Amino acid sequence: MMQIPCPFCGPRNESEFSFGGPVKPPRPDPSAVSDEDWTAWLTQVPNPLGPVQEQWWHVRGCGTWLTIWRDTRTHDIVEAPDGGR
Amino acid sequence: MQRYSAFSLLRHGINRHTTWAPAWRSPPLKDRYDVIVIGAGGHGLATAYYLAKEHGLTNVAVLERGWLGGGNIARNTITIRSNYMRDASIPFYVKSVALYEAMTRELNFNMMHSKRSMIDVIQNYPMMRDRRRRQHIMDIYGSTYEQISEAEVRRRIPALTGGGPDARLPVVGGYVHTDAAINRHDAVAWGYARAIDAMGGEIHQQTPVTQLLRGADGRIEGVETPRGVIRAPKVAVAVSGHTTTLTETVGLKLPLRTMNLTAFVSEPVKPLVDVIVNCPDAGFYLSQSDKGSLVIGGAPDPGQSFRRDIKQTVFEDTVSAMLSLFPSFKKLKFLRQWGGHLDIAHDASPIQDETDVPGLFITAGWWGGYKAIPAGGLTLAHLVATGRPHPLMEPFGINRFRHLDYVMETGTTTAR
Ligand SMILES: Cc1cc2nc3c(=O)[nH]c(=O)nc-3n(C[C@H](O)[C@H](O)[C@H](O)COP(=O)(O)OP(=O)(O)OC[C@H]3O[C@@H](n4cnc5c(N)ncnc54)[C@H](O)[C@@H]3O)c2cc1C
Ligand SMILES: [Zn+2]
Numbered sequence: 001m002m003q004i005p006c007p008f009c010g011p012r013n014e015s016e017f018s019f020g021g022p023v024k025p026p027r028p029d030p031s032a033v034s035d036e037d038w039t040a041w042l043t044q045v046p047n048p049l050g051p052v053q054e055q056w057w058h059v060r061g062c063g064t065w066l067t068i069w070r071d072t073r074t075h076d077i078v079e080a081p082d083g084g085r
Numbered sequence: 086m087q088r089y090s091a092f093s094l095l096r097h098g099i100n101r102h103t104t105w106a107p108a109w110r111s112p113p114l115k116d117r118y119d120v121i122v123i124g125a126g127g128h129g130l131a132t133a134y135y136l137a138k139e140h141g142l143t144n145v146a147v148l149e150r151g152w153l154g155g156g157n158i159a160r161n162t163i164t165i166r167s168n169y170m171r172d173a174s175i176p177f178y179v180k181s182v183a184l185y186e187a188m189t190r191e192l193n194f195n196m197m198h199s200k201r202s203m204i205d206v207i208q209n210y211p212m213m214r215d216r217r218r219r220q221h222i223m224d225i226y227g228s229t230y231e232q233i234s235e236a237e238v239r240r241r242i243p244a245l246t247g248g249g250p251d252a253r254l255p256v257v258g259g260y261v262h263t264d265a266a267i268n269r270h271d272a273v274a275w276g277y278a279r280a281i282d283a284m285g286g287e288i289h290q291q292t293p294v295t296q297l298l299r300g301a302d303g304r305i306e307g308v309e310t311p312r313g314v315i316r317a318p319k320v321a322v323a324v325s326g327h328t329t330t331l332t333e334t335v336g337l338k339l340p341l342r343t344m345n346l347t348a349f350v351s352e353p354v355k356p357l358v359d360v361i362v363n364c365p366d367a368g369f370y371l372s373q374s375d376k377g378s379l380v381i382g383g384a385p386d387p388g389q390s391f392r393r394d395i396k397q398t399v400f401e402d403t404v405s406a407m408l409s410l411f412p413s414f415k416k417l418k419f420l421r422q423w424g425g426h427l428d429i430a431h432d433a434s435p436i437q438d439e440t441d442v443p444g445l446f447i448t449a450g451w452w453g454g455y456k457a458i459p460a461g462g463l464t465l466a467h468l469v470a471t472g473r474p475h476p477l478m479e480p481f482g483i484n485r486f487r488h489l490d491y492v493m494e495t496g497t498t499t500a501r
Contacts, residue, residue, distance in 0.1 A: 001397045015398050019387035022342075035487070043340035043431040043486045045389075047329040052389050072343070072389045075396070 002075055008062045020055030022046075023067055049073055051081050086283035089193055108275060109282035114289055114312055118146045120469060121308055121317040123294050123331065125149035127158040127270075127455060128448050129323035130277035131462020132469070133286045139463070140470035143285035146317075148310065150293035150324075154274025157325045158455065160393075160425035162348050162382045162499075164361055164372070165456040166203055166265040167228040169496030170219050173480035174434065175226040180477055181460035182264050188459065194276030196268045197375065201360055203265035206238055206245065206410065208254035208366035215495060216260045229263045244357055247410040254366055256410075265361050267372055273458060297322075297335045297445065305335075305444035319469055321446040326391065326426035328449040335442050340431040340486050341449055345390035346382070347399055347424035351417040353377030363499050367406040370499045379417065381407060382499065395422040427452055432491035433498075437465055438474070438482040452497045 002014040022045045030038045046052060051069045058064050069080050087093070087106045097104050120136060122129045125147045136142040165185050167178035189196045207213050213232075220230040238259035239245055248256035278288055289312075296309040297320065307316035322331055326343040353376050363370040371381045383403030386396050400422065408415055430436050430450035435457065437448045448465045451457055464475035474482060480492055 015401070022389070039487050039489060040338065042489065044338055045342055047342045047389060047428070049330060049391055054388055070388065072391045075390065075392060 016060040018057045018059045023053040108279040118317045119144040120319045122147045122321045124323040125153040126156040127458035132465045133281045134277045135466030137284035145286045147288045148292045157425040161455045163267045168262040177477045184459035192276035198268040200266040203262045203361040205260040206364045233259045341428040343428045345386040347395035348382040349422035350378040369406045433494045434492040
């Protein structure tokens, strides 16, 4: 089972968490960006064979939201590819 | 093509089965074709079949990374049904179910098609409303959905003994979809392969495409493989979970993400359930195979994934959901588990279109796409051959995301 590092509780079993979706850039002002950028923000996420950044909610624990990088091939939690943003 | 029949079985049996001809050839790989289809799964094979059958295009190569029919077509739970939600979806799935029913005859290959109904076990009034909404739309297009009482659900599924009045989610009724069926997935892959081969198309296994190639004019030019560059003016990508992996090689971005869906089977037991049981509120579904195994599936793992096994959390959730309704299954022993990775589009409907790279076609987002194989191949062949979308697939182009004209589909997954 995946052990997700909670900043408060330490590594905890995945079954205590709820998936919160991929991390997206902040919502742009639709009237300030091109249609293409706007629809891309709404509908597209990176889909790599490799690390993705995502949010998890420690809902059956302390209730905090956290962000991890996870490798889609192995489900290992990994370092941020760019060393952390 | 050597025809299969009771007589041929007898004749070859007398010869101790040494006289059967191979069902398809392994011809030498050429460096140029009229059409390249990437992926010898259900969708790729059905596409090559209809290119030859409906459009006379036989200078076609299907390129497969592994072996024919070894992808998700070999990993799914073979539920064939058309109880979808949207006006755009239902006619397409009605067509696909009809093509499946005719497939044994059409391909002269025993599909072991078993039309046996699917019963949705409903444990929530909002789900009942969702089903009623679906029924009204399905009625328009000739798909079958009928509400039944809790007592009738239990009469038809005697093993369903949980979900009583004291349960957290008591069973409140059900919906029956009589068109639903299961069949034999290997036969679908092999039957198409044999028919493609007989019409002159080629299937090349162990031929992974590593890169799509664009010409100076921006059009698709061909593909790169470890066996060399292969050129074609038209390339169709039918690689299930790996669509974005390939389309990224020509800089395309698509509203698809890849997720892991799994199943497991029990030891064989005596006949116990003769319908497909779907429990959307509990989050699992099951059917019993001809060998007697219960074939059980649950909800997908939530995040993106390219794994092909079941995660412990998903397995435990699915088993505990199942035991809440079928407590006697506690005694079953499990034999195997497996998974596949499938891409799903932003609105959970398929995407089939020519891309921004002229000549490059995709068929993707087939989340529950086994049932869609024959009609998906029919429509993609039409698009590739004529340049125009088939009427049944017209609503499923890429531009719907540019116009934010989603086809939000709640019928895509069984368990949820
Ligand atoms: C556990 C599970 C249960 C399911 N249950 C159902 C169900 O009950 N009903 C239903 O309708 N659907 C179901 N599905 C979904 C269904 O299996 C898929 O939607 C469908 O099989 C996808 O289409 P396909 O058959 O063409 O895919 P695949 O069989 O996966 O074909 C794609 C092929 O492309 C090949 N490929 C990939 N990359 C490359 C490359 N670079 N070069 C060359 N070849 C490549 C792969 O090796 C593969 O053979 C289920 C899926 C899973 C995993
Ligand atoms: Zn915590």
